[in-house]
Amino acid sequence: MGPARHVECADAQIARLAEAQHGVVALWQLRAKGIGSGAIYHRVRCGRLHRLHRGVFAVGHARTTREGRWMAAVLALGDGAALSHVSAAALWRLRGSSASRIHVTVPTSAGRQQRPGIAVHRCGLLRPQDTTRVDGIPATSVARTLLDVAGVLAPGPLERAVEQSLVLRLFDMRAVRGLVDADPTRCGARTLERIVTTIHHEPAITRSDLEALMRDLCDAARIPRPEVNAIVEGDEADFLWRDQRLIVEADGHATHGTRTAFERDRARDARLTLLGYRVVRFTYRQLVYEREHVARTLIALLAVPVI
Numbered sequence: 001m002g003p004a005r006h007v008e009c010a011d012a013q014i015a016r017l018a019e020a021q022h023g024v025v026a027l028w029q030l031r032a033k034g035i036g037s038g039a040i041y042h043r044v045r046c047g048r049l050h051r052l053h054r055g056v057f058a059v060g061h062a063r064t065t066r067e068g069r070w071m072a073a074v075l076a077l078g079d080g081a082a083l084s085h086v087s088a089a090a091l092w093r094l095r096g097s098s099a100s101r102i103h104v105t106v107p108t109s110a111g112r113q114q115r116p117g118i119a120v121h122r123c124g125l126l127r128p129q130d131t132t133r134v135d136g137i138p139a140t141s142v143a144r145t146l147l148d149v150a151g152v153l154a155p156g157p158l159e160r161a162v163e164q165s166l167v168l169r170l171f172d173m174r175a176v177r178g179l180v181d182a183d184p185t186r187c188g189a190r191t192l193e194r195i196v197t198t199i200h201h202e203p204a205i206t207r208s209d210l211e212a213l214m215r216d217l218c219d220a221a222r223i224p225r226p227e228v229n230a231i232v233e234g235d236e237a238d239f240l241w242r243d244q245r246l247i248v249e250a251d252g253h254a255t256h257g258t259r260t261a262f263e264r265d266r267a268r269d270a271r272l273t274l275l276g277y278r279v280v281r282f283t284y285r286q287l288v289y290e291r292e293h294v295a296r297t298l299i300a301l302l303a304v305p306v307i
Contacts (some may be wrong), residue, residue: 010039011048014048014049014059015034017029019032019090021071021075021136022064022067022135022136023059023064024056024057024072025049025056025059025075026075026076027055027057028055028079044057050062051071052072052076053076053115053116053117055074055075058072060211067135067137069102071136071137073117074116074139077104077115077120078106080126081138082104082105082126082138083103083138083140084104084140085103085105085145085149085152086099086103087103088103089145089146089161091134091135092134092142092165092170093166093168094142094145094164094170095147095149095157095160095161099119102117103119104118104119105120105140105148106121106122107124107125108124109122111125114115125186127253130143130144130179141175142165142170142171142175143172143175143178143179144179146162146165146176147176147180147183147189147192149161149188150189150191151187151188158188158195159247162192162195171196173196176193176196180192183213198285210250213284213288214226214238214287216252218298220295223302224241226239226241226248228240229280231276232277233245233272238250241302243276243306244304245275245278245306246278246301246302247277247278248282249252249265249279249280249282250281250284265281278301280297280301
């Protein structure tokens, strides 16, 4: 094979690797494919490879996506490293992150120097079930990510991250419990346990249970009782104040916790809004634990004149 053909093959290998890794490659990966140091450094000098971290390059140009930067940070820490903490939470879309450094966990309690722009977390035991790949990027599992961020987030943002994992159908109670039980003294572990217990464990509720809760709430706050299970424009509404064109839906996680139900409910709400109705949703937990908030909201909405 001539030199030109060899160069073409090497470039094709680099391109295929970069395509699967958000445009970035690691030195150790290139060497594993038989591409020598001389060929690699020639491409660096020619501008085909652009250094992002020691031993990690962007292919073709230095502009990288957020996913490319995450991938590069993981590759910089070597085999077994995984995106973690707030960076993994952003990758899983549990919450946004404005962190200036990318967080990566490595499966060792020593070694692996800190890298500029990377927050390195060392873990003596990073079990196989605690890591996965998300869009090709090695990352901690949702359960492990929630435990990691529990040590740095306030209870409010942590609760919203757990709720988002439920909305996205990513939450695994058994995995979270297993991690907390294995390391109960870890910072944030008990806070996470309390939050997931409160959010995830909802008692089995019936339509009559929800009706009783709303009836008692209205009587206590001196709010006129609504029509129950009324038909509105072909759809059934949990609670309806017809003259005020106000609809209240009471959501239980068991019946409204799937993505299909979530999307169907929102499409229905939008249609009723276009028809001049106001649609408000309260959860079972709000009807039980935030009764004053629900009552104040209903009183304010019922006082608004219908146009």
